[in-house]
Amino acid sequence: MEEKNLYPTICPYCSLGCGFFLEVKEGKVAGLSYMPGHPVNEGSLCPKGNASTEILTHPDRLLHPLQKTETSWKEIGWEEAMSLAATKMGSALKEYGPDALAFLGSAKCSNEENYLFQKIARLLGTNNVDNCARLCHASTLTGLGKSLGAGAMTNPLSDLENSDCIFVVGSNFAENHPVISRWILRAKERGAFVIVADPRRTPSTWLSDLFLRLRPGTDVALLNGMMHVIVSEGLQDREFIRKRTLGFERLEKILSEYAPEAASAITGVPAGDIIKAAREYAKANAAAILYSMGITQHISGTDNVIACSDLALICGQVRKKGAGIFPLRGQNNVQGACDMGALSEYFPGYGKVGDKEAAARLKKIWAAEKLSEKPGLTTAKMSEAAHAGKLKALYLLGEDPVNSHPDSLNVRKALEKLDFLVVQDIFMTDTAEYADLILPAAAWAEKEGSFTSTERRVQWVSRAIAPPGEAKADLEILQGFAEKLGLGLEYRDAGEVLAEISRAAPMYGGITKERLLQAYGVSWPCPESGHPGTPIMHTERFNTPDGLARLIPVEYRLPAESPEPAYPFLLTTGRTGLHYNGGSMSRRSSFLLEKEPELFVEINPSDAQTMKIEEGNNIILETRRGSTQAKARLTERVSRGVFFMPFHFSGTNMLTGDALDREAGIPEFKVSACRVRRV
Ligand SMILES: Nc1nc2c(c(=O)[nH]1)N[C@H]1C(S)=C(S)[C@@H](COP(=O)(O)OP(=O)(O)OC[C@H]3O[C@@H](n4cnc5c(=O)[nH]c(N)nc54)[C@H](O)[C@@H]3O)O[C@H]1N2
Ligand SMILES: Nc1nc2c(c(=O)[nH]1)N[C@H]1C(S)=C(S)[C@@H](COP(=O)(O)OP(=O)(O)OC[C@H]3O[C@@H](n4cnc5c(=O)[nH]c(N)nc54)[C@H](O)[C@@H]3O)O[C@H]1N2
Ligand code: SF4
Ligand SMILES: [Mo]
Numbered sequence: 001m002e003e004k005n006l007y008p009t010i011c012p013y014c015s016l017g018c019g020f021f022l023e024v025k026e027g028k029v030a031g032l033s034y035m036p037g038h039p040v041n042e043g044s045l046c047p048k049g050n051a052s053t054e055i056l057t058h059p060d061r062l063l064h065p066l067q068k069t070e071t072s073w074k075e076i077g078w079e080e081a082m083s084l085a086a087t088k089m090g091s092a093l094k095e096y097g098p099d100a101l102a103f104l105g106s107a108k109c110s111n112e113e114n115y116l117f118q119k120i121a122r123l124l125g126t127n128n129v130d131n132c133a134r135l136c137h138a139s140t141l142t143g144l145g146k147s148l149g150a151g152a153m154t155n156p157l158s159d160l161e162n163s164d165c166i167f168v169v170g171s172n173f174a175e176n177h178p179v180i181s182r183w184i185l186r187a188k189e190r191g192a193f194v195i196v197a198d199p200r201r202t203p204s205t206w207l208s209d210l211f212l213r214l215r216p217g218t219d220v221a222l223l224n225g226m227m228h229v230i231v232s233e234g235l236q237d238r239e240f241i242r243k244r245t246l247g248f249e250r251l252e253k254i255l256s257e258y259a260p261e262a263a264s265a266i267t268g269v270p271a272g273d274i275i276k277a278a279r280e281y282a283k284a285n286a287a288a289i290l291y292s293m294g295i296t297q298h299i300s301g302t303d304n305v306i307a308c309s310d311l312a313l314i315c316g317q318v319r320k321k322g323a324g325i326f327p328l329r330g331q332n333n334v335q336g337a338c339d340m341g342a343l344s345e346y347f348p349g350y351g352k353v354g355d356k357e358a359a360a361r362l363k364k365i366w367a368a369e370k371l372s373e374k375p376g377l378t379t380a381k382m383s384e385a386a387h388a389g390k391l392k393a394l395y396l397l398g399e400d401p402v403n404s405h406p407d408s409l410n411v412r413k414a415l416e417k418l419d420f421l422v423v424q425d426i427f428m429t430d431t432a433e434y435a436d437l438i439l440p441a442a443a444w445a446e447k448e449g450s451f452t453s454t455e456r457r458v459q460w461v462s463r464a465i466a467p468p469g470e471a472k473a474d475l476e477i478l479q480g481f482a483e484k485l486g487l488g489l490e491y492r493d494a495g496e497v498l499a500e501i502s503r504a505a506p507m508y509g510g511i512t513k514e515r516l517l518q519a520y521g522v523s524w525p526c527p528e529s530g531h532p533g534t535p536i537m538h539t540e541r542f543n544t545p546d547g548l549a550r551l552i553p554v555e556y557r558l559p560a561e562s563p564e565p566a567y568p569f570l571l572t573t574g575r576t577g578l579h580y581n582g583g584s585m586s587r588r589s590s591f592l593l594e595k596e597p598e599l600f601v602e603i604n605p606s607d608a609q610t611m612k613i614e615e616g617n618n619i620i621l622e623t624r625r626g627s628t629q630a631k632a633r634l635t636e637r638v639s640r641g642v643f644f645m646p647f648h649f650s651g652t653n654m655l656t657g658d659a660l661d662r663e664a665g666i667p668e669f670k671v672s673a674c675r676v677r678r679v
Contacts, residue, residue: 170294
């Protein structure tokens, strides 16, 4: 009998990049074992990581290419599928021009796959390529891009252990990035002070020394209020401000309007707590800011991120151990999908679309005659263009917009309007139901490639088992498609694609497959071979042209929707620990589904009493967009007047609206006005 082999791999769920070993016996996954040496998780995994192998063998896996017929689906061969995809996309291109095509990349796919995907789009003449970062950390790219010159986490996750103060703003890390709790707990053991700003009580707020329960969407007022205290008490780092930043005077001017009492009136946080938080953060030897969707998914997402960065910069809380800004990314490869240029406004390595020099570099590497200079459509704009009849064909790689994009009834209508939709996924999704062609993809353990975690750690995943049925690695499918379109794109394997990436994206300059195969990967920027990688960024200079960070004043603005007589409550959406995003993966884990089987909505008990709603009642939530039914869960986790609903089961995004942050194009998933009734 064959021995049990161990294959090192990376968890396919969230962005932390936790490592473990797949146990493979006779070509099949027999289980997993822990990897105590891994620098991020030291062997530990959260429930999703532990349940991750279940999806590999799930009976719902897509096994064959499927073509839509009048009544259902027909299995077809790969040759026919590739011809169909190329003919349909090709004829839309010929008839309507390149901008009638769009490509949604996948934060669940490898760097090599996303790189090839955006290359196909751009060689066809369009920048209409995007990925789910648009719904997630687009405001980090714009906000930190402006202030630090790079929209990425500054320090490694394990460095949180060295922090003396950890300020968490709009992140429920204990449920959504559970493994970092170990580093935060170690910091607490050393005496660190933990502050959490969140409208809800969550397992993360339970770990805090100070809980700032602010009103949804008021973070700029809170952060400006803290900066007001710091500057008026002279706690800022004057030398750092003078030597490494520009713009302090302009920032200082607007802070005068945010005295603690004024900030308290907007946020609902007691003025004394704002003062306490400001002093703890500014006086700490090393203080870290951790943030995530609670501040990015607002129409003021970019402003929120800038305010976090301003706070860190005026206190000099960057460039050193235990300090820094930690935007907790979401998907296992959302950092990589962005680095690879699966974004409408950026080429690989963040060269700006429209920048002549960036285009010239890329044209040389690709031996391309021409690249479009026009920024492409972002996710939301793709939907608009489909409605307007301007977008004709969409290639969707590993994303489930029907469950994950805002105003989903409208998304469904947009998908119906397309002449041709191809969906490439590991499972049949609610979105795939709208496809003309479905392509079955191999899951992470069934293929090889690199993935970049939230701390910029690029890690290699090797193929441990064969994909089921006729499913193929995404890279292979994309190459087949490109070949039919006459684009060439012949690469021996993912390693050869990575070699091209290292030329196209300067921060990957020294990263090769061979190097990644040595323990636990490398953190970019790694500009040339032999470079050790960069765990802490901005130690000497920022990524701006002159090396200085920008302090940028931002003002508090109201969210797009506020409670009003017809919709008197506030709905906020997000996550729970046991499910994942649109649910296509986690709802297929019996382990996870058993513990969290259905859609629920959190209601404050006093609101429930007024409306005669009891625990477990089915209730209907309505917004201007639509209505959804969910089980009532009575809990003090939410304040009066606020409802919380996760989006892991179909229906939640029928409620959310498509108001966008102007710069980043991110939707305001965190605030909708709603009303509620019993079924
Ligand atoms: N278990 C699990 N883990 C996940 C995921 C998952 O679906 N399930 N998804 C992954 C992905 S893609 C992402 S992006 C991350 C997201 O991880 P998180 O950002 O932690 O997720 P959310 O639950 O969306 O929101 C975080 C917190 O923001 C709070 N919040 C809401 N509005 C506001 C506000 O106006 N201000 C402030 N300060 N806080 C506010 C919410 O109450 C919530 O506690 O998680 C990743 N990890
Ligand atoms: N209401 C509300 N909506 C939200 C949010 C919120 O907080 N509230 N958060 C937003 C955020 S932060 C995000 S990131 C988005 C996430 O939005 P999506 O990216 O749509 O979320 P997922 O459900 O993770 O979808 C990933 C898809 O990839 C497939 N997949 C997995 N592995 C592979 C693979 O190897 N190859 C291929 N081809 N496919 C694969 C999965 O089966 C799944 O269908 O949702 C957003 N939507
Ligand atoms: S914390 Fe994230 S990467 Fe780690 S095991 Fe859990 S889901 Fe996987
Ligand atoms: Mo995300």
